[in-house]
Amino acid sequence: MPTDPLVTVRDLRVGAITDASRKVEIIRGVDFDVAPGEIVALIGESGSGKTTIALSLMGHARPGCFISGGSVRVGDFDVTGLSERARRELRGTEVSYVPQSAAAAFNPAKRIIDQVVEVTKIHRLMPRAEAEERARELFRALALPEADSIGERYPHQVSGGQLQRLAAAMALVGDPQLVIFDEPTTALDVTTQIEVLRAFRSVMEKTGMAGVYVSHDLAVVAQIADRVIVLKNGEIQEVGATEQILTAPEHPYTKELMAAFEPVPHVPVEVPHSSPKPILEVEHLSAGYGGKPGAEPTYRILKDINFKLERGRNLGVIGESGSGKSTLARAVAGILQPYEGAVQLDGEELKPDLHERRKDHLRRLQIVFQLADTALNPAVPVGTILGRPLTFYHGMKGERRERRVIELLDMVQLPGALRHRLPGELSGGQKQRVNLARALAAEPELILCDEITSALDTVVGAAILELLKDLQKDLGLSYLFISHDLSTVEAICDDVLVMLNGEVVEALPAQKMSTEATHPYSKLLISSVPKLDTAWLSGLEQDPELVARFTNR
CATH class of the missing domain: 3.40.50.300 (P-loop containing nucleotide triphosphate hydrolases)
Incomplete structure (x- = not known):
């Protein structure tokens, strides 16, 4: 039996005000659905509208931008028709957000646990003790070390990969129906990226939450997304199952993205003003x-x-x-x-x-x-x-x-x-x-x-x-x-x-x-580079002792 979509976007339009106080349209007539439990990736060049569309699912627009037309529904909520106060009630409970830069998302002066459970206090979802236990459960599910005590630390006392997973815990603690992931592994090294992707995928599969994953990295998208939406200049170019997009793209722009993923050959550059001294x-x-x-x-x-x-x-x-x-x-x-x-x-x-x-x-x-x-x-x-x-x-x-x-x-x-x-x-x-x-x-x-x-x-x-x-x-x-x-x-x-x-x-x-x-560590790094293969992550086999020896997992 087909189920009703969790997310329904119809004719979404987003405008922006230019420096000359002129209004322009940056998102033009976007339509898509997200089924319960499905993860849909938005890919495209910087400025293609990926994050702008994702933020619209929370009824939010960046400074200087505004939702100018169309409709967005999440579950039973008409997001575009809600007041700003009602949208605030929606955020963190029905739909939540994992940012690209976890370092910028956390307050350096507050303990991690206080920030992770803050949404439960704002929306009065559960008692503090229950919220802390829920947070620790998420820490364990996200494969964080010392799950019972890591929340007592401050943001600067954990690694980048750990902080990114803690940002995910902060988004998940309110038990939302939809999670927006905005380039959450972009700044991570390859071995840390693997642990974060595995943790994200495991939690999403166990909870049945739906996800919208914003990324420009096709190899990462291949590991986590069920379907892919290709964007350019605020318009959808192609939509398809992840495997189809990776192996048989139809639109010329999608083919261009795939070609750009191919390794760039290194050609030594001959420079002027050579000197025997090292620079x-x-x-x-x-x-x-x-x-x-x-x-x-x-x-x-x-x-x-x-x-x-x-x-x-x-x-x-x-x-x-x-x-x-x-x-x-x-x-x-x-x-x-x-x-x-x-x-x-x-x-x-x-x-x-x-x-x-x-x-x-x-x-x-x-x-x-x-x-x-x-x-x-x-x-x-x-x-x-x-x-x-x-x-x-x-x-x-x-x-x-x-x-x-x-x-x-x-x-x-x-x-x-x-x-x-x-x-x-x-x-x-x-x-x-x-x-x-x-x-x-x-x-x-x-x-x-x-x-x-x-x-x-x-x-x-x-x-x-x-x-x-x-x-x-x-x-x-x-x-x-x-x-x-x-x-x-x-x-x-x-x-x-x-x-x-x-x-x-x-x-x-x-x-x-x-x-x-x-060196064994060099070999571990090389083996951790994601491939354009949807089965790569699930089939990746690395020596657990080697991983434990050389990484912070």
Whole structure:
């Protein structure tokens, strides 16, 4: 017997107000259903309307946007016809949301358990003791360690993968009928992503909840979704079962997305201004957190790191969440002062502390951070964000600075009109490209890239890699490229360092990583890269002892 849909969307239209106070339509006539217990994926490029449509299921629109037409029903509720007060009652009980950035979703000053059960207090769903027991049940179901006590910690005291699963627990504790997952594994390394996907799928299957999964990663979608909706420019291009979309796509745009998922071949870039000196040399670098600056820290993270990066070449750094990848970038940039070792830029030793470095050293070595939500000032327009380094490093003001801001946005494939918007009005991919443009504003020689393509869809991510190569060719740039995506590292990097527990356990040319890696941990990383195969995750067999030895699960 066919069942009635849990979600019914008909002729959904969403409008937005432009900088010139003109109304435009960004979602045009979208129709789809979601059955009880079904997981439907929304895929497409950044800006295609994935998150905008998903948020509309809660009756919510981003700043500057509004639901202008059509209808959305969830269960017995006409979401588009409800008052805002009634919609608030709906959120967390009938429909809930798991954000892309769990770090930005949690209050760092409050215990995790207090935040996870908050929805039960707001909606008066159950007594506090019952809510805490429900939360602990979810912690166990989501395979979180120390489920009975992890809630007593603060957000900064758990790993990224653990925090993302805790965000899911926060969404599930109110027992909703529908859960919206907004790119929840985008920023996670491959081994952590596997545990999160398994946990999500297990909980959804056991509870029978329906899900809408927003993602640009087709390999992830293959593991979790029953059906796929392909979007472009606010319109549906194709709808089909996941297997059909992956193996026999019909629409040209779907075929384009599939083609963009294919690995990009690495072609070494010949750069001008070659020099016998490495652009970056790191010797016996050790760093950590806690204690006095320059002294041995309370928590040691990096342990005796050594490597050289030749000018015009790219070095990839991969490893588990917590392995020390981002800490390495911060120590090289001077944000975190190491207690041992030295960093040289083009043969000149850099001061350990950022505040003691010469202005020219600051300009020549830039960093692009992973989390755009926390890296960009939410109260400042994009044009001001990009204009500040132009004034600081190059003394640009007025019209000259304005023209350069537009040029920088064009370099990262964003329209110049975006300079008037606030970061909160941009998609995740757009915010990350603004991050890159800010680094380019300094006209650097070396860019430390901390997961800069992890928030981008496959089409835009491939375009950004091509952009990085073009910039490298034109400007003689070098990149230290931190990533959990091995295909990305192989596409742009010449060499790879594999990090585990703050140490380099293997160093290989990027093109030999998949075939010649010898360390067991390197092999685990390679085996954890998702495939475009709906049976991949369920059929994945990894040595439990090896997984337990080398990961934080």
